Amino acid sequence: MRNLFLCLMLICTASALMLAGDKGKSDTRSITGCLSQGDSAKEFNLKADDGSTWELRSSTVVLSEHVGHQVTATGVVSNATAHNMKEDTKDMAHDTGMTKENKEHGHLKVTDVKMVSDSCSK
Numbered sequence: 001m002r003n004l005f006l007c008l009m010l011i012c013t014a015s016a017l018m019l020a021g022d023k024g025k026s027d028t029r030s031i032t033g034c035l036s037q038g039d040s041a042k043e044f045n046l047k048a049d050d051g052s053t054w055e056l057r058s059s060t061v062v063l064s065e066h067v068g069h070q071v072t073a074t075g076v077v078s079n080a081t082a083h084n085m086k087e088d089t090k091d092m093a094h095d096t097g098m099t100k101e102n103k104e105h106g107h108l109k110v111t112d113v114k115m116v117s118d119s120c121s122k
Contacts, residue, residue: 029108030074034120035066046073046108058110070117078107 033048035056044056044063056063056073063073 027076028074028111029077030072031108032072032116033070035063035069035071035073037064037067046071053105055105055107056110057107058113061110061113063110063113066113066115068118068120069115070120072114072116073108073110074112074114075108075110078109 031046031048031052031054033046033054036045036047038044038055041064042057044067046054046056048054054073056075058075
């Protein structure tokens with residue numbers, strides 16, 4: 001019964017958020033993590049320090065120079081509204097005690113990158 005109540009609360013809260021919009025999150029993000037080569041020459045993957053994963057692309061920044069480095073990538077989130085709603089729903093689930101492990105995955109068009117460390121090991 002408690003789980004049913006929590007699920008109903010989650011659904012109601014998610015619906016309210018959809019109507020109210022995201023919590024002021026920007027379409028632009030800065031994410032720090034380890035950069036690796038993606039499936040193509042112009043695609044890269046960033047495993048963020050928080051466990052989330054991001055597919056990165058850029059037409060203005062040379063990402064290939066930073067493969068294997070810990071970097072902070074700044075850019076525009078693709079489908080930001082939907083992405084923010086997913087994050088908000090995940091946060092609400094966590095707040096209610098739901099423990100399903102589901103790391104975030106997003107797409108970022110990079111406008112700037114800064115090297116934090118020349119290796120990914122901490």
